[in-house]
Amino acid sequence: MSNSGVGASGLSGWGNYPRVSTELLAPQTPAGARDHLLARSGVVARGAGRAYGDAAIGTQSTISSRGLNRMRSFDAATAQLTVEAGVTIADILAAFEPRGFFLKVVPGTKFVTVGGAIAADVHGKNHHRDGGFGNIVVSFRLALPGGEIVTCCRSENAALFAATLGGMGLTGMILDATLRLLPIETAWLRQDTRVAGNLDAAIDQLESSASTTYSVAWIDCLARGAALGRSLVYLAEHATRRDKDMLGPDLAPFPSVRTSRLSVPELFPGWLLNRASMRAFNELYFRRGAAHQGKVRLVHWDPYFFPLDAIADWNRIYGRRGFVQYQCVIPQGRARRVLADILDRVSRRGDASFLAVLKLLGDASGPMSFPLRGYTLTMDFPVTETLFAFLDQLDALVVDAGGRLYLAKDARQSRATFESGYPGLAALRDIREQTGANTRLASHLSARLGI
Amino acid sequence: MTGTKSILVIGGSSDIGHATALRYAREGWRVTLAARDLEAAQRNADDIRTRSGVEATVQALDVLQTGQLAGFVAGLSALPDTVVCVVGELGDQLRAQTDPELATTIMRTNFEAPSLLLELFAQAFEARGSGTIVGVSSVAGDRGRASNYYYGAAKAGFSQFLSGLRNRLALAGKVRVVTVKPGFVRTKMTAHMKLPAPLTVQPDRVAEDIFRADVMKPRDVIYVARRFWLVMTIICALPEPVFKRMRI
Numbered sequence: 118m119s120n121s122g123v124g125a126s127g128l129s130g131w132g133n134y135p136r137v138s139t140e141l142l143a144p145q146t147p148a149g150a151r152d153h154l155l156a157r158s159g160v161v162a163r164g165a166g167r168a169y170g171d172a173a174i175g176t177q178s179t180i181s182s183r184g185l186n187r188m189r190s191f192d193a194a195t196a197q198l199t200v201e202a203g204v205t206i207a208d209i210l211a212a213f214e215p216r217g218f219f220l221k222v223v224p225g226t227k228f229v230t231v232g233g234a235i236a237a238d239v240h241g242k243n244h245h246r247d248g249g250f251g252n253i254v255v256s257f258r259l260a261l262p263g264g265e266i267v268t269c270c271r272s273e274n275a276a277l278f279a280a281t282l283g284g285m286g287l288t289g290m291i292l293d294a295t296l297r298l299l300p301i302e303t304a305w306l307r308q309d310t311r312v313a314g315n316l317d318a319a320i321d322q323l324e325s326s327a328s329t330t331y332s333v334a335w336i337d338c339l340a341r342g343a344a345l346g347r348s349l350v351y352l353a354e355h356a357t358r359r360d361k362d363m364l365g366p367d368l369a370p371f372p373s374v375r376t377s378r379l380s381v382p383e384l385f386p387g388w389l390l391n392r393a394s395m396r397a398f399n400e401l402y403f404r405r406g407a408a409h410q411g412k413v414r415l416v417h418w419d420p421y422f423f424p425l426d427a428i429a430d431w432n433r434i435y436g437r438r439g440f441v442q443y444q445c446v447i448p449q450g451r452a453r454r455v456l457a458d459i460l461d462r463v464s465r466r467g468d469a470s471f472l473a474v475l476k477l478l479g480d481a482s483g484p485m486s487f488p489l490r491g492y493t494l495t496m497d498f499p500v501t502e503t504l505f506a507f508l509d510q511l512d513a514l515v516v517d518a519g520g521r522l523y524l525a526k527d528a529r530q531s532r533a534t535f536e537s538g539y540p541g542l543a544a545l546r547d548i549r550e551q552t553g554a555n556t557r558l559a560s561h562l563s564a565r566l567g568i
Numbered sequence: 569m570t571g572t573k574s575i576l577v578i579g580g581s582s583d584i585g586h587a588t589a590l591r592y593a594r595e596g597w598r599v600t601l602a603a604r605d606l607e608a609a610q611r612n613a614d615d616i617r618t619r620s621g622v623e624a625t626v627q628a629l630d631v632l633q634t635g636q637l638a639g640f641v642a643g644l645s646a647l648p649d650t651v652v653c654v655v656g657e658l659g660d661q662l663r664a665q666t667d668p669e670l671a672t673t674i675m676r677t678n679f680e681a682p683s684l685l686l687e688l689f690a691q692a693f694e695a696r697g698s699g700t701i702v703g704v705s706s707v708a709g710d711r712g713r714a715s716n717y718y719y720g721a722a723k724a725g726f727s728q729f730l731s732g733l734r735n736r737l738a739l740a741g742k743v744r745v746v747t748v749k750p751g752f753v754r755t756k757m758t759a760h761m762k763l764p765a766p767l768t769v770q771p772d773r774v775a776e777d778i779f780r781a782d783v784m785k786p787r788d789v790i791y792v793a794r795r796f797w798l799v800m801t802i803i804c805a806l807p808e809p810v811f812k813r814m815r816i
Binding site: 143145146187188189190191198199200208212216 | 608611617618619620
């Protein structure tokens, strides 16, 4: 999709920060990828480059999985699909949605690779019910730094399997994976929109709809005072054939997907992103959303799950200096107070992203997976001189509440913040020592955080 | 869905061959991939079968073994409706200038072998009374350049072969010949080259244009990307005394 990050001046993640030089290798076969891995040190695999920070940039070399883009086999009886690691979620949906299959766990963009989705153990709007991406992974083949290729699943190399989910590519390079697809009756979601006047109301909404499959709150970060945290809460279920016939009798159950041509020009003027324009946008956004309140309506899966995918290269709106996406999770009991504190500081600071996303997460799974039972908040910040000191303050609140930051988004947290958030780190370090990955596989993220 | 139709791709381990076969498979065409590297062709066939749900098989074929081409065509279990030849090798121009064996291989791979093979398909299609032959040539065949003239000369020969074959078959009107001239395509063959972004396309764009020119809106010669037609028209219009001093 995007050529994000590849340039003469180095490689970056989706946030365009940091940008560092690295040797970029582009093997065309799984065997070729393994050979590169065997011959390099300071190396890590990279998928679509959709991790925001420095997770998919090797300290010396980076192996792109984009050439590993072939599907292997599909068994309709078990709904099991085997694909190479560079196949994207968009590829899978394009091929299988018309045949009545979806993925039970999808992140906020469909342009990620399967390898990347496993390495970050990505989550969706249904984590509170269905867990992370790892839950739909049956098995995968991992190339170890010594050149050995091992199959990992819950009954074979189970510790390696668990540490690789959320292991940020630091256990080996995923070559291919078998996933279990989800049968669906239509391509539609039945969406219910609720307006929440402030953060407490938004959390109440998410809490009381915990039995709903998909839920997410879009927070207006510019609202302050009594309206701090005002949100639109979107609840949704896959529409059955009957739902569709009732709500949209004229609609095709599986309409062909429209591809968007919108994109952001390379030199998007940063001054367009000012408080006045963002406030106007948010006002419009909320009025439009509020107009749908109480009406259950059908929404196609593409805009429901992947609203930003409609605008190619949207990361360019933050200009050359790039941006940081800050995503934390706060354990349930502390969430209301701590999130209110964070939102308050963010709204006072003023240069936050105009929208923030709030989601309910379910129980923690593997040692390195990000989710834990609680609430996760996501915001974008353009990189400025004062940003990192400000985010350090937010980190202190997160650490104090027993929360943590999502490594797929991270570009700047300290070792102390990281270590306090990920008690499972020891398990990853053990695995890395056993396989020799500790001396060979290194991303800028792993070097920064001392993994 | 036209489930009864079938396509044979010669060079089925290549990126353009893979993309083209997948495009046809999405419309329900059965696919056969012929290639020297059977393992790579099988990887592509598995991909096509998984993505489209359509049958995809592989056949071993080394086009440079020209003595075996007639046997290959005669031995096909069924004659395809469309045959697409994407066989090609850029080769190392500098090395070819001092290595006659490499120069010969480049010329045989891009001109001699594809031409001999497609002549056999032309005759089989004529005998049946239907069929489409798609030859993937290159804009490099439109004018000889210092950087790739063995490749370019061979592609020029292949383009002329296709033109002549089309001329011969047009009189009967049963068998069609489509010449495809890609410009810059991001593939394994060009992975090491720096290509100008506005003129560079992905293999699936070539596939889409081939499918259109064959099935949807019949054409004789297509450039991919289309704007390359203008680029090549200008380059071909340059007087030789000027062109010979240029480095393009």
